[in-house]
Amino acid sequence: MAKDDQQFSVVSHKDRNMFIGFVWNCPADLKLLLSALLFLFSLAALFQLSPSSVQDLTRCASFPPPSSAIDRLTTTATTSREPVRNKKPEAVVLEETVSGVIKRRFNGLGSAAYNFILMSAYRGGADTFAVIGLSSKPLHLFSKPTYLCQWIPHTQTANNDNITAPGYKILPDWGYGRVYTVVVVNCTFPFPVGHDGTGGRLVVHASNSGGGDTNINVSDAIEALTEAPGNINRLELHDPPKYEYLYCGSPLYGNLSPQRVREWISYHVNFFGEKSHFVIYDAGGVHPEVREVLRPWIEIGYVTLQDVTEEERFDGYYHNQFLIVNDCLHRYRFMTKWMFFFDVDEFIYVPNNVTIKTVTDSLSEYTQFTIEQRTMSNKLCYLDDNADNVYRKWGIEKLVYRDTKRGIRRDRKYAIQPRNVFATGVHMSQNFKGKTTHKTEGKIAYYHYHGTISERREPCRQLVNTTEAYLDGTPYVVDATMREAAEAVKRFELLMIGPVLQKTHQ
Known part of the structure; x- marks a missing residue:
């Protein structure tokens, strides 16, 4: 049975010679057609081994798809574009004073959590305010962010153009936060500000204290509250x-x-x-x-x-x-x-x-x-x-x-x-x-x-x-x-x- 299988599946040397002889003795038109097909198949095999840029040329040389197919391709490209790729920074060698030390760089992408998300701010008295928001929980667990309160009067004068006070932060959720924790910043100034109805702005400077790196200290200025002249109701605070x-x-x-x-x-x-x-x-x-x-x-x-x-x-x-x-x-x-x-x-x-x-x-x-x-x-x-x-x-x-x-x-x-x-x-x-x-x-x-x-x-x-x-x-x-x-x-x-x-x- 095995011998019969070999005779069925394997082409003999004699058969191959007969096939080649048959092709070579064909008319000239048929020989030209078969030669062209052989060339195309060889070229296709060569492109499979070529770089992607060469393969792109094969796509460019192909026939354009029908208009409906073009529409589908356009829609797909619009909805699923490739993400922007950031170039990886190369390691550099430091100056000759520390020759041989390789300086490595880190490429930060996106944002893990905001420094501060402002929800609201309210006046709590003639000299005090409360600013309510969210902040990164890891930032407060592993760093020591600070807050500086600044009152900017509506009408600048030489005596009150820079009124600042440290902000006292309260974390009322007792560590229950997830990505974000709740922060209430109490801004109490040493004397009343804007209580006379002249108006002004409360700005809170939120510092991340380096986020663990004490050599880097980034602050965000948050315009928490704006009072127009005559907008404050002093009676509401005491009635x-x-x-x-x-x-x-x-x-x-x-x-x-x-x-x-x-x-x-x-x-x-x-x-x-x-x-x-x-x-x-x-x-x-x-x-x-x-x-x-x-x-x-x-x-x-x-x-x-x-x-x-x-x-x-x-x-x-x-x-x-x-x-x-x-x-x-x-x-x-x-x-x-x-x-x-x-x-x-x-x-x-x-x-x-x-x-x-x-x-x-x-x-x-x-x-x-x-x-x-x-x-x-x-x-x-x-x-x-x-x-x-x-x-x-x-x-x-x-x-x-x-x-x-x-x-x-x-x-x-x-x-x-x-x-x-x-x-x-x-x-x-x-x-x-x-x-x-x-x-x-x-x-x-x-x-x-x-x-x-x-x-x-x-x-x-x-x-x-x-x-x-x-x-x-x-x-x-x-x-x-x-x-x-x-x-x-x-x-x-x-x-x-x-x-x-x-x-x-x-």
């Missing part, structure tokens, strides 16, 4: 505040439930009263249906909505929530007596025999007080006589099972008198003057429905009609406090804004 209570929340993001937002805002406008205001920061969570829930409260003056979606470009901790709360603190510090910090899945509560005003009045000697948490199940719902009616109830009516596990630390939220605070956090502030107290048990608390705001579906996963229950090893008991408040909140909402939100969905 009684417009509001008794102001809410500052972390930025909203994700696909939030309109119904849960509806419950939260209606409950707290009723809870804090007519001298309250709510500042909502939108980091992408205020989609059109949530905006429709907030719209009637915006129209009657209870809610201010701020779009901060641009901050999502900068990788900070938890959608830069420390940045947002500090902006809110300094933007509204003179507009309210008390400022509350908590989230939209948390509901503040005081006992029925007191009001929020009696509680805050009793704590007026403190700059800050913290609020204890009551953790509610976000899955267990109370089953009453009509099971079908459960799904039409508000979340605070049916999510009534409270976590009673002992020996664990639960997060607290807090309230401050903002005129005494220099920077703030999410769960408490550490930069203020005055006293703080944590002894508020029995006076004020907050009910936490974790995760219910971020899911657009029915929260009930299990219906229970007992006073005690276990879920995943956690003990729960019925706490109907918020359930009992729901009917009053519904009546209040109808009185304040009418039936516009009656058809709100999950």
Whole structure:
């Protein structure tokens, strides 16, 4: 069998001679054609071994593609151009004084993180300002960046043409930052500047202190604030505040439930009263249906909505929530007596025999007080006589099972008198003057429905009609406090804004 295969696949010497003889005895035209083909095949093989520049000539010599193909090539070239290639610097030999030493160079490309990203700056008094922004976290971990504050008056005079003071930096996120960390720069000058209404500019010089190389010190001049002549309202810094209570929340993001937002805002406008205001920061969570829930409260003056979606470009901790709360603190510090910090899945509560005003009045000697948490199940719902009616109830009516596990630390939220605070956090502030107290048990608390705001579906996963229950090893008991408040909140909402939100969905 092997011999037969060889006879089938291998051309004998005699056969080759016959093939060559046949070709050579062909007519002249056929011989010319075959010779041309042989030349072309040899040339193509030669080009495969040639440099790329020669291969480019073969592409140039080929026939042009059809117009549609040209369009496709043009589009591809436009959308996927090759990156710009930086020329690598060559190593150079130093001068003869250090002959033989090779000086190496490093070619830096792009930008790992900005030195400073300015969000806002506010006057805090006749001689002091607060500048709020982001800065490179590694820069603050491994270097010692400094800040110099400069006030440039609108009208230059010989006496005040160069007013400077060192900037005191505060890092309120306690190291939680990611690529960026939050920086609050306090600029306090030795005497009042621009308080007479003449106007001026606040410039902050941010130095990176060499970024680890003490021989290199690069500074960026940041024009943080501009006051036009006559623009400052000195009375605002000393007059009684417009509001008794102001809410500052972390930025909203994700696909939030309109119904849960509806419950939260209606409950707290009723809870804090007519001298309250709510500042909502939108980091992408205020989609059109949530905006429709907030719209009637915006129209009657209870809610201010701020779009901060641009901050999502900068990788900070938890959608830069420390940045947002500090902006809110300094933007509204003179507009309210008390400022509350908590989230939209948390509901503040005081006992029925007191009001929020009696509680805050009793704590007026403190700059800050913290609020204890009551953790509610976000899955267990109370089953009453009509099971079908459960799904039409508000979340605070049916999510009534409270976590009673002992020996664990639960997060607290807090309230401050903002005129005494220099920077703030999410769960408490550490930069203020005055006293703080944590002894508020029995006076004020907050009910936490974790995760219910971020899911657009029915929260009930299990219906229970007992006073005690276990879920995943956690003990729960019925706490109907918020359930009992729901009917009053519904009546209040109808009185304040009418039936516009009656058809709100999950």
